[in-house]
Amino acid sequence: MKSKIKAAFNPRTWWPKAKDGMHNMSPLVAFFLLNLFLVWIKTYINYLVNFNLGVTGPIQNFLLVLNPIPTAIMLLSIGLYFRGKLSYWLIWIFNLIQSLWLFANILYYREFTDFLSFGIMGSGSATGNNLGKSIAAIIHPTDYLVFLDLVIILVFLLLRKIKIDRKGIQKRYAILTILLGLILVFVDFGIANVDRDGLLDRSFDNNYIVKYLGLNEYALFNANQTYQQSNTRKKAGPKDLQKIQQFVKENHSPANVSYYGTEKGKNVFVIHLESFQQFLIDYKVDGQEVTPNLNAFYHDQHTKSFDNFYNQVGQGKTSDAEMMQENSLFGLNSGSAMVKYGASNTFESMPGILGQMGYTSAAFHGDVATFWNRNNTYKSFGYNYFFSKEFYPNANKPSYNVGYGLKDKIFLKDTAQYLQQLPQPFYAKLITVTNHYPYDLDKENISFPATKTGDNTVDGYVQTAHYLDQAFGELMDYLKKAGLYDNSMFVLYGDHFGISENHQPAIAQLLGKDKVTDYDLGEFQKVPFMIHSSDLDGGIDHTYGGEIDMMPTLLDLLGVPTNNMTIFGHDLLSAQNPQIVVFRKGGWVTPKYMKYNNHYYDTQTGEELYLSKDKELAKEAKANDAYADKVLSDSDKVITGDLLRFDKRTDFHKVNKKNYDYSKKATLKALKRSQETNPSSVLAKNDGHSTTDEYTTDAPEYSSSSK
Template identity: 35%
Template sequence: MKNLLKNLKNLLITNTYLLRKLKNLLLDNLDILLFLIIIPIKLIKFDRLIYPEYTHYKLIIKPIMSSTVCLLSIAVIFKSKIRTRLLYIFDILISILIIADTVYFSYFKDIISIGVLKNGVMLGGVKSSVTSLITLSDFLYFVDVLILIPILFIYKKHKRNELKLAFRASLFLILLIPAGYINGKAIYNMSVSQPNLLQTMYNKVYIDKFLGTLDFHVLDLYNVTQNKISNSKKLSSKTENNIRNALNKNSSNAPSVMTGRYKGKNLIIIQVEALQQFVINSKVENQEITPNLNRWINKSLYFNNYFYQVSSGNTSDAEFLSNNSFYPASSGAAYYLYAGNTYSSLAKEMNDNNYYTAVLHGYKEGFWNRNVMYKAQKFKDFFGEKSFNLNETVGLGLSDKSFLRQSLTKLKSFSEPYYSFVITLSSHYPYDDTTGYGDFNVGSYDGTLLGDYLKGIHYTDAQLGEFLDNLEKSGIMDNSVVVLYGDHYAIPKDKINDLYDFQNIKNPTDLDWYQLQKVPMFIHFPKDDNKGVNNEYSGQIDLYPTIANMFGLPQNYMLGTDLFSTKNRMVIFRNGSFTDGNVFYVSWTNTYYDIKTGNTIAESPKLKKEKDNALVQLQYSDNTLNHNLLKKFTSKKKK
């Protein structure tokens, strides 16, 4: 009995000792445990946000945990107090990064990148857009940061056992090597399943979705660094010749009935802010949303399968595509990244054919780096905010009503022939200024973003109708070709369900989403010639070659094709998606859709070739812009 009691006493002492040791061990490493719990939860929550329809925790948990452990391995090298501070700083930085990604994604349907951050000054001008996107729930990512403040203050008083440097270094390797292997394997698997994706970063959402936010941003940093290094090196002569041949092949369109037919006529291009095709010939509460555009479409040649192809540069990307026939930058905005390049732009070729060229836009001259980029594209004049009487404000700035009236006065003063690029503003996101909108009834959509947009675009439609009517009354239309198109989407992806409801789309697919990304484009000819509908699938990159053909301009160094002489063209999007008019490939799910049936189809050798070609075209565009190849090509041509 004595032995039994003695054994029980010893056991109790041992257990108490073990419990004390375990307690001390947990307290000594509480910062590590919290980091390993909190950070993955935040990263998974964000990953779920960007693609709620897709359940892939088994795929995402490994790279998220391994990237978290990689960060942890850096911290464990240091002594305990420094380690705790470092992990807390990591938590703060990751929280800020996720909030920035969340806000950016809700507007651009994309993940923020270093290239985008370079545009921060320009994007900062849209204060109302940014503030309207930030919600209280976004700051939930910061709740733990605040809660941890008193806990860390108390934790600071806990005396921890310090590990020797050799042990900490060993622990660093023990954590880093397996975590790095798991991360590397996930990245390698993606490089096999989606070749060129990690180099081009053309589909940032897809990368984030399968690798997690931390891995994406590390890859982004790596690619920016690599691009800096690679862009400082010359391309091989073979690569340059391949690009030159591809540009010449794309530009050598066969003559058509439109070739040179409008040489010497004025050209007026109107880029309309956030004008999407779904409002054309549509009604709400039995009222036409765009009665004036509907009327002018019937007097023009209307392209009803015309897609915007912008990336994170949005409005500026639309301008870049339409005036240069190159794709936007893979990250950031071409208007910022390539303002020092040489261009064979529409304005430059018009100048060479004795045209006066000008841009008219009632907003800040420096926004999107326009004051620099228009000079690079050889526009002779830029009439920005300072050139207009700011007598009425709607939305971000000068109202479309006042802007278009003042622009008409300026057009009348231009020496002919001229090319005028007119950019509207009032229908800019978030459509929350209803000044001058009138009592347009949007029914059940009142108070929603879609309802506000319908009111805003109805207002802009009225101003465009007045402007076009006055062009006709003044006689300018008799000697001018007028092109009008929308620049980019109106409804962000996080508000798309209202649009699906408006379109009566049940059980929407990615194909449905893409089919809603069309923007109206019409060309009005003198005397209402050539009116009708063109059903060919096309995009903004095809506008410049089309105009060049009509006006007898050189068609050199373009990636788009003339809408009048080429059929069955590829419409390629910056994220690698594409359509040939029969099949739609959605890059972020690696899925092909039959457009007629809406069903998914298997990849065939032909479709695989088209997918590869889309990536090649994007790479040609990137290489041309990154290395300023047009400067070399055009200088050699002059010699």
């Protein structure tokens, strides 16, 4: 027995004997090892070339070399269980599967600086058509090199240039090979856990999982994560919410009495500036302002503008920004919360809260209603109306659309007919889309010079941003003429970055630098946040905050108490705001320190700092890491466990989704009826005379005489 065990682990017995009695490698094993090498080398090269994993030190570099191997061994070893041609084809197929996964992540990461998740893939019906347009523009010819080896091997197999081992190998060798892969998985994880304690329990950054464990292992981790999320709701109970509410209560920032309730009863316009970054404010190209209208609005004496305001989105991008803006809940680490939970969960959202205070709520978007599952999620949020693409008369004309829907000038002009019918006060969210990757615009609509970084993805960004700015200016002119400007509060925010971190040479040129650091990339996550009202004491506010803080800030201005709400943001106008901005993908920033891509910086100077050399930083970093983990984890629990269904608040009644019908016929009928039952709209006050003739646009799609 002992001799058999000894022989099993003797490397010389791993290969079948050749006819001459020597221990030569069988053709099947050689084919296996060739494919293993090819999977490893192309994965490792792409780690270095296409992903920004933030690898530092010898341990992380060693793990980066090691981690493609274990699961590749286990997957390719499946072919060793069979004989003849089938074993070769199975090995080739498992090479193909891993290559497809690598290829898909290269494309996704290039645009979104994150890895594909099962949540995102599962939301294909909600985002697929438009995502396809973006992905098509992302592909580089060199990306197809991940399939080059497969094509060559396929040709050799078909031409029978590869010797087929018809006997195969004994199954014990296949078992031992898979066992070797499994052992290497544990070795990898053990070393990783030494360098990054609690890697799987505490990490909210997918880059960490790939860096330490590998791209295939990330897929397994994410599959388990998705499964756990789907089962969390069944296990959740009222006590889970009570624990979280206690934490929220302890961290609540009281309202600033100087601002609380000053905007009560006013209309609220929330204008979603697609992919709009803070650096665009006051930015010039060839001496011309990119966004003159937004610049003037930003510096207006009645606009409160925050210049240290960061996007905090994850994989859900725009939908994450909406989740934070409407609910003060973070998006999920995997996938889109609106897609996965928007139709089923209980929410205590801005539209629902204001609706129970007499507000009419409406969302406007020039794309299909199903994008990001808005047609279902908005019912859960409590929106009275949702005007999607089918409500716009020009929506089916190809020249009136670009990328993700109607061009902004056309969208905003055609929105006016519905704005004038909304009973006041109202809460209206307008989602622009033209300033979205890949920043394409037809020549007739381009009236601004492109930048000259040499990066085609980046150089058109200022042109679509300028177009958005012109559309915004036209909307403001109309609202002043229609009598809606002075009695409204305007909220403008950028939802997420427009230029991803994968364009660092171009970013450096835009910022006037030789090269960018992780600190620069952290600062590049800033987006605008402005609040304007005719009686608001404005100015540039240097408070540090993010999208999670929008809801409590707006509610305090509107005089709505937030002390009983399960929210994770803070009123930016509160003197007791802790000013900790937590990034969904890992890291944080405060007025003193920044943690970004696992590097630490002095927030004011950009100087890189080190935990081992700075005791004060080490102490604060530990506290901030704990806070970040807590708020992200608790926010996830609220969403995945649908915990707000257990809320016993008496000042808010749960939204009944059945009360809302967003079909065109029902919507227009309800809007028409409201002119009689609640004649407070601009149209009703104007004795039924439309104000849309007051809307002027220079959009070339309309005739030159059209208004």
